Amino acid sequence: MSDIFPMKGLIVSCQALEHEPLHGGDTMAKMARAAVQSGAIGIRTNGVPDILAIKEEVNVPVIGLIKRDIPGSAIFITPTLDEVKAIVSAKADIVALDVTNREGRLASVKPLITYAHQMGVLVMADISTLEEGLAAEELGVDFIGTTLSGYTPYSTQQEGPDLVLLQQLCEFVKIPVVAEGRIWTPEDAASAKRAGASYVVVGSAITRPQLITSRYVKAVIDC
Numbered sequence: 328m329s330d331i332f333p334m335k336g337l338i339v340s341c342q343a344l345e346h347e348p349l350h351g352g353d354t355m356a357k358m359a360r361a362a363v364q365s366g367a368i369g370i371r372t373n374g375v376p377d378i379l380a381i382k383e384e385v386n387v388p389v390i391g392l393i394k395r396d397i398p399g400s401a402i403f404i405t406p407t408l409d410e411v412k413a414i415v416s417a418k419a420d421i422v423a424l425d426v427t428n429r430e431g432r433l434a435s436v437k438p439l440i441t442y443a444h445q446m447g448v449l450v451m452a453d454i455s456t457l458e459e460g461l462a463a464e465e466l467g468v469d470f471i472g473t474t475l476s477g478y479t480p481y482s483t484q485q486e487g488p489d490l491v492l493l494q495q496l497c498e499f500v501k502i503p504v505v506a507e508g509r510i511w512t513p514e515d516a517a518s519a520k521r522a523g524a525s526y527v528v529v530g531s532a533i534t535r536p537q538l539i540t541s542r543y544v545k546a547v548i549d550c
């Protein structure tokens with residue numbers, strides 16, 4: 328089922344939360360158009376308005392997620408069935424959700440995966456360790472992404488992409504592995520591909536100008 332992408336390649340994450348300068352309007356749709364114009368084979372995006380706008384704007388598969396803060400919980404990427412239903416209704420092609428080992432999630436997330444599949448929508452598991460990746464495959468997801476490595480307290484904390492986790496996943500799971508998280512340069516992206524990733528997701532380095540600018544500002548100040 329996961330041959331939804333005609334080839335391996337780059338997926339651009341187009342996300343701007345409410346507190347970010349590019350939030351709202353058709354900005355993320357335009358970002359998506361620019362990405363696809365330059366060869367991106369897919370788009371990852373947050374929230375129903377941006378999923379709808381991007382589906383309208385481009386003709387590549389869209390990975391949809393909904394970030395929601397639930398008081399007392401650390402799980403924020405598509406935490407409940409309500410978000411899965413909203414993403415499916417917005418006609419995303421793939422639902423991305425947290426499949427980490429926090430708060431009993433590995434034991435409770437199966438109905439979210441089953442619902443998406445019953446609706447004909449694929450599932451990408453955002454994980455942070457090899458164990459979570461193996462558990463996600465057992466749970467029947469279609470893609471595994473290294474998205475949350477560095478964002479759970481027990482996973483590897485580092486500035487760059489987690490290529491070690493990526494390599495391990497590529498060795499031990501049979502479904503496509505997505506490299507995601509802190510891929511800042513074309514060289515990072517190439518390393519991720521060489522490590523075995525089927526798809527490479529780049530977000531902030533392409534679509535968060537405030538973070539890109541601060542890297543340049545720091546470079547100029549530090550030199």
Ligand SMILES: CC(=O)N[C@H](C=O)[C@@H](O)[C@H](O)[C@H](O)COP(=O)(O)O
Nearest residue numbers: 340474478508509510529530531532
């Ligand atoms: C941890 C988390 O919340 N990650 C989110 C997941 O969708 C996004 O904020 C990231 O931008 C995305 O994963 C792409 O990663 P990067 O922006 O590092 O290329």
